[in-house]
Amino acid sequence: MEAILRRHWPEWNGTLQKRTGGWNNTTYFVKSARRSGVLRVYDTHRDRDKIEFEHTVLQALSKHSLSFRVPMPMRTVTGETVVQLEMEGGKYVCLFEYIEGKSPLEQDSSFAYSFGEVTGVLSAVLATFKLELTPVYRPYYALQQSYPLCNQEIVREVCLNPPEPLKALHDELRWIGKVYEEITDSLHALEELPHQLVHGDLNASNLLVKDSDHSQVTALLDFEFCTLDVRAMEPAVILSGFLGQPEETQAVREFCRGFCRRVHLSRTEIDALPVLMLLRKVDVFLHFLSRFLEGTDQPHVLQEQVKQVSADLLQLSTKGSWIQEELVRSDS
Missing domain, CATH: 3.30.200.20 (Phosphorylase Kinase; domain 1)
Known part of the structure; x- marks a missing residue:
């Protein structure tokens, strides 16, 4: 190097x-x-x-x-x-x-409001872009095209009859498979929602906060997966990532407040938020399942991802509507 x-x-x-x-x-x-x-x-x-x-x-x-x-x-x-x-x-x-700043601590949610605001600013600016180049990555809802190694039959087989390295995670995979089947029927409707360029992978690991004030986001990083997608996918990715954090309630509420200062989603977009958050988690599973099937990762990597995705999907099944309500409240 x-x-x-x-x-x-x-x-x-x-x-x-x-x-x-x-x-x-x-x-x-x-x-x-x-x-x-x-x-x-x-x-x-x-x-x-x-x-x-x-x-x-x-x-x-x-x-x-x-x-x-x-x-x-x-x-x-x-x-x-x-x-x-x-x-x-x-x-x-x-x-x-090099950009000055530091990654936020996992247990810290003080940056959530600033994160929401800068995400809203980014979303508003990206909405104005008319680039000559065509995005290479597909939108989140194009699961079949994005993960050719993981068509519906293969995902169903893995989740119902796990291969040897995943047999101990039978219950977790059944839950993931159930959610996968449920959202598959909803994907076509997402194509009708407003589209624009989105970062697509914003989370705490892809931002920096100020050294002197951890509540202020100073940079957004890693635009590798930027593509044309559903506008509401941007906050959906972030909100789904707050689940399980020590201060998730405060983080969700503050992020929604900051984001809605800059972007006003339609009621149809907000109604789609629970499906979009589930889609994000299913996409993560398919990403790591593909890496496992092509031999990129060892089995233990997929095992850990299955545990995490399953836990996240379980949380979303009970908290998706609450997160949706927070966004409605912040946007009113």
Whole structure:
């Protein structure tokens, strides 16, 4: 990686420190006497179009005066923002300018209001974009097209007759399979909801808060999955992620207040929120099931995801309508 940095971004040459975590990419912090950056290696796909769309969105966002920062891809000596490695199976690499801030603590919900507000700002700005490039990622409701290894028959078989590594999770898989079948019948109706560009994966791990004030979000990160989707999918992803947190009630309420200051969803969109939140969790399951079937992950990864998704779906079955009511109250 140091050689790649010297060759393509010589002005950023410095020491590399590998960052832990992340399912889809490997990240290195780049530190030199003059500046700091973040080097990203895309591990799970070799699709240049996906990366170029992400960078186009980020460059368009940089032209707006935002109250928060987003990653800015740095150009190489030849003027590109992405490099393909000759080794590592042809993986792609890009460099971003470092953004000051820190990841919020899991038990901290003080940033929820600010998170809602900046998400609303982002949503409003993305709604105005008319980009020449076509998004590569499909909307959440296009499950069959997004996960060709996980068609309805395969998902049903895995959930009803788990393979050996998953046999101990029979009850959890039955519950996931039940919810999957239920939302499948609702997916077509989602196509009629208002659409726009959405980030699609906003959560606590993809934002930074100020070092001096953890209640203020200073940056939104990781736009890799940005695509054209249902507008209400953006808050649905975030709200579903608050479940199970120590202060989930406060977090949901404050996020809704902040978001509704900037975006007003229609009643039809709010009515769809419970299905959209369930869809997010089912999508996570299919993502990791696909990785398991193609041999990307060891069984223990899918086992942990099955436990988590099952628990989240159970919570949504009892709290989905309450979250919906909070959004209605905040929007009135």
